[in-house]
Amino acid sequence: MQGVLGVFHELDSAVHAVEELTRGKYGELTVFTPTPRHEFDDVLARPKSAVRKFTLAFALLGVTFGYWIAIWISDYWPLVVGGKPVASWVPYTILGFEVMVLVGGLATVFAMFALARIPRLTMTVGYDPRFSHGDFGVWVTTTPERTDDVIKILTKHEAGEVRRER
């Protein structure tokens, strides 16, 4: 993978650079920001995170398991009290709810890890420690022929530093 990294100290410069790079379709863009900045959301127009699908699926799985384990235990060791049903759904709702939250919550986090590609063993190219501090980074994966154009755009928008990486 090769590309160009632009380091911006100012938010507006980075946004303008991303706007122009997006319009020109120079390659895959990755923006690094010290904190989530929605200024980039509209420009990059990424699809909605799919985390929600995992949350829903595993929450349903969890609630099913919560009810099932309680019913199974009751049937395995029946305690008949006052002729009432052995498996009683009202108290089992507590177990169903708790297991739903547990499984759904953990699935949400693991889905986030998987979709965001973490844990990451190496920082890969295109990252600079300044991006967790306060600077904004724009990494463009592009072909060798278009590299100079990308550098020109990043420089035009007053990137503090522009460098090729591979």
Add this chain to the structure above:
Amino acid sequence: MATSAAPHPDGVMRPNVPSATVRLPAVKSYEQVDREIIGTLNPTLGWFAALGIAILCLLVGILSWTYQIHEGLGAAGYRPPVMWGVYIISFVFWVGIGHAGTLISAILYLFRAGFRTSIYRLSEAMTVFAVMTAGLFPILHLGRPWKFFWLIAYPNWRLIWPNPKSPLVWDVFAILTYLTISSTFLYVGLIPDVAVLRDRETNPVRKAIYATLALGWRNSDNEWRHFTRAYLFLAAFATPLVLSVHSVVSFDFAMGLPPGWHTTIFPPYFVAGAIFSGIGMVFTIALPIRRFFKLQHYITLNDLDAAAKLCLFTSMVVGLAYLTEFQVAWMSGNPVEQEYFWNRVFGQWAWAAWIMIICNMVLPLSLFSQKLRRNTTWLFILSLFINLGMWFERFVIVVPALSHEYEPWKWGGYHPTWVDYGILLGSFGWFFMWFLLFIKQLPVLAISEIKEVVPPAMRHHPGRSEGSALPGGAH
């Protein structure tokens, strides 16, 4: 995780998700945020002294427990008819403390309450350590504590499973779920901040530890996109969880038959009390941190004012619950209920009930005064009274009911022993030991979220350019 200053297609500023009302005028730059918050991680003599005291208290607790294991539960002051005492009281107390953290980090997040930004990290840590403390008490309460795992549902050689209709089994599910989700919530929120520490750390050992904990976080737009979504869903899960956990704890009592326990008011009453006590403990912890770490321009008087209003509101809900209990007993026409409540307030346990009423109902009314809401000394003193009052609230729920049941010949008293007090002291030592270790290893304020409140550096004069995503005049 907050999101800030999102531009709307028609040019109207969409408000920050949780930070709409946060203003930190004395915080000027991202560099200042990093420097000042990371600066709190340097150990000081005062910190070592506080940690030493906490460990000493913990040792007293361990010694007391060792003695109790050797002598049996009788060493703890359990005498018929009162067979639930300090341990169950402290269990409910610590679970309650653990509620404010998730309330502040999850519920206030969903409600866009901006004042949470500066206090949510320490509240979340407080939650995790409080629930860790609470979880010890049911084990301490067991005659044979080494058999505690019998409560967990798993395939075993005994071919015996826990009874899923028992409130004690509900407790196990609820508390373990709460501990897991609270810890996960704390850790997920910490990942971007640990990445900041990783990138600034020079000590190779600490850097390696931070790098492992940060999971290779790079602050990319893809990571933030999934992160903010996952954080939102975690908050959405944690919100009903907060309400459910203390409701389940209240079922330990409400499912029982002693007078004063068997009422439907218990779940909301317990939840309001838990949030109230948790906010009290947040003040107890946040105010010294604010002062000793010189974080007055992060945890502002406005934040404290807003938290104090929440404290006042929950105090009034709790007060209403106290009064409703009396009304229910009065209108029930049940002489046993009426006798029990009379005994609680004017009889054997009047001293405890009045401590509860004064600390939880009367003193918090002072927060109607804005001057006192913004007086940190008063807030700290009040928080100590709230902690005391809420411990006694649980005392008043547990002990008078058991000591004054249906049959007069069974009535009795309760006298905690030094073992009870030793273990109670040890629980505070355990809690504060973990908290003190936390605040010197990980940032006590959420670095990346506070940065959202701070205006970013801008090169050009603020003004919305044609077709630009930048919010004009926002900065």
